[in-house]
Amino acid sequence: EPEVTQTPSHQVTQMGQEVILRCVPISNHLYFYWYRQILGQKVEFLVSFYNNEISEKSEIFDDQFSVERPDGSNFTLKIRSTKLEDSAMYFCASSDGNSGANVLTFGAGSRLTVL
């Protein structure tokens, strides 16, 4: 069964460092997303990406965050200068938009710990 893969599974970084989280969405999907879950809190929408541009972003997704699809397979989330409060599990997801854009396939997540 096709799956969304994320790397790394866990990253520990120092505050102020740049972090790039990588995702390989399902190959025929056109819509890509990042969500995050701070420990003990709800899963929250960060950003959606379609046709090589951001289609929507939440208020969480400030100037420290950026997304990119550098090639035909990868979808990355970059945090330019990490803060302690960026520590969370980050989920990548994709959808084909045919069965409803909100039928998302999620990856296993990348846990980010900022020290």
Add this chain to the structure above:
Amino acid sequence: AQSVTQPDIHITVSEGASLELRCNYSYGATPYLFWYVQSPGQGLQLLLKYFSGDTLVQGIKGFEAEFKRSQSSFNLRKPSVHWSDAAEYFCAVALRSNDYKLSFGAGTTVTVRA
């Protein structure tokens, strides 16, 4: 404010027993409703969804959920749980059919005892 509530943080159930996980939402209109499951080390896997029609929906792994408009609920059920059902379960809603900004509940962790 719009919200999704899963009242039970943690449920322990015996293998073979029935399971019901509660989900309530507060939205003005009927949202699109989902249940996701996350097993350790795995991604969020879609169990089932409700968009319209029959209010009892069947999903994968023997799960079903019933939409009750009068109670603003979408509870998940399984008649007989297996040890492999131990996981965290998330209820989620979307406001429109093309709305990818899912709003998630806080999750319910299910422990299955032998």
